[in-house]
Amino acid sequence: xxxxxxxxxxxxxxxxxxxxxxxxxxxxxxxxxxxxxxxxxxxxxxxxxxxxxxxxxxxxxxxxxxxxxxxxxxxxxxxxxxxxxxxxxxxxxxxxxxxxxxxxxxxxxxxxxxxxxxxxxxxxxxxxxxxxxxxxxxxxxxxxxxxxxxxxxxxxxxxxxxxxxxxxxxxxxxxxxxxxxxxxxxxxxxxxxxxxxxxxxxxxxxxxxxxxxxxxxxxxxxxxxxxxxxxxxxxxxxxxxx
Ligand SMILES: [Zn+2]
Ligand SMILES: [Zn+2]
Numbered sequence: 001x002x003x004x005x006x007x008x009x010x011x012x013x014x015x016x017x018x019x020x021x022x023x024x025x026x027x028x029x030x031x032x033x034x035x036x037x038x039x040x041x042x043x044x045x046x047x048x049x050x051x052x053x054x055x056x057x058x059x060x061x062x063x064x065x066x067x068x069x070x071x072x073x074x075x076x077x078x079x080x081x082x083x084x085x086x087x088x089x090x091x092x093x094x095x096x097x098x099x100x101x102x103x104x105x106x107x108x109x110x111x112x113x114x115x116x117x118x119x120x121x122x123x124x125x126x127x128x129x130x131x132x133x134x135x136x137x138x139x140x141x142x143x144x145x146x147x148x149x150x151x152x153x154x155x156x157x158x159x160x161x162x163x164x165x166x167x168x169x170x171x172x173x174x175x176x177x178x179x180x181x182x183x184x185x186x187x188x189x190x191x192x193x194x195x196x197x198x199x200x201x202x203x204x205x206x207x208x209x210x211x212x213x214x215x216x217x218x219x220x221x222x223x224x225x226x227x228x229x230x231x232x233x234x235x236x237x238x239x240x241x242x
Contacts, residue, residue: 005153020092020104021085029104039089040108042081053210054078054235064238065178071210072217073202073228077116079108082206082234090205090234093143102143105233106150109203113155113231120229121199126157129204129212130166130189147233148203163200164189164219178209189215191223198225207232 013028020026021035031039046056050063054076057063065071080086093101113120128148136142145161152159167190202216207230217228 009154020100021088029100030107031104035085036108039080039086040112042083043078043112046081051075054207054230054232056081056235056237058238065210071214072221073210073213073230076207076210076213076230076232076235077109077112077120078207078232078235079105079112080234082208082236086234093147093205093233094139096139096141102146103150106147106154109147109151109231109233110154113151120155120157120201122157124157124199124201124229125160125163125195126152126155126201126203126231127160127163129202129216130161130164132166144204147205151203151231157201163193163195164191164202164216178211189219191219191225194224195220196224199227199229200225201229201231203231205232206234206236208236 013030015028017026017029018024019032019035020029021031021039024032024035026032026035030036042056047059048057049055050057050066052066052073052075053063053071055063055065082090089101089105093105126148128142128144131142131144148161149159151157167188198220200220202213202220204213207213210230213228213230213232217225217230220228
């Protein structure tokens with residue numbers, strides 16, 4: 001199965017297509033090399049980051065979030081920063097250009113995961129952050145799930161979308177402080193089955209305060225998970241998330 005998928009995937013990578021950002025020539029649905037370079041530039045040249053939440057520290061000695069209140073997850077791997085031009089790709093994904101966007105974005109996240117040290121273990125279970133019923137009704141799909149499914153195939157990891165469930169609709173988070181967000185997500189997610197010693201990776205589109213990933217990780221740890229890694233397309237820079 002994996003062999004056939006790999007053979008098809010490597011064929012598709014050579015077919016010419018339009019770059020999802022500039023519309024120029026690209027291959028296999030990916031961005032053209034210059035656009036890929038500019039989307040991921042700050043990940044390579046943006047300076048030191050928090051080893052836990054992936055926040056670009058911008059000269060700070062310690063992470064202002066994790067040092068104050070350590071989250072329940074161990075680390076975050078992000079494909080790019082949530083800033084121009086990467087933010088445009090997130091808008092495309094959420095606006096419904098999912099068939100063109102999800103595979104390409106999974107490709108960018110795949111490259112970030114492959115480059116991460118230490119590597120993600122082969123027996124990692126992968127799942128998306130479940131979206132609220134309201135969000136699915138509005139968009140007709142869960143953007144994180146579209147990316148997670150494609151990423152699981154590329155990484156050949158077990159895809160387990162039902163591992164964590166949402167208990168109830170959460171309050172809208174936009175005007176809550178970070179501390180209030182952490183409290184409001186605490187009881188939002190639960191894991192109905194024991195996960196003794198499992199290594200789990202949670203896929204989300206954007207990591208802002210980290211409160212959603214923290215809530216997911218807390219539920220997974222309560223069920224016995226050993227480690228929880230966040231795999232996110234975009235990490236919001238410090239200045240934008242206060
Ligand atoms: Zn381009
Ligand atoms: Zn941090």
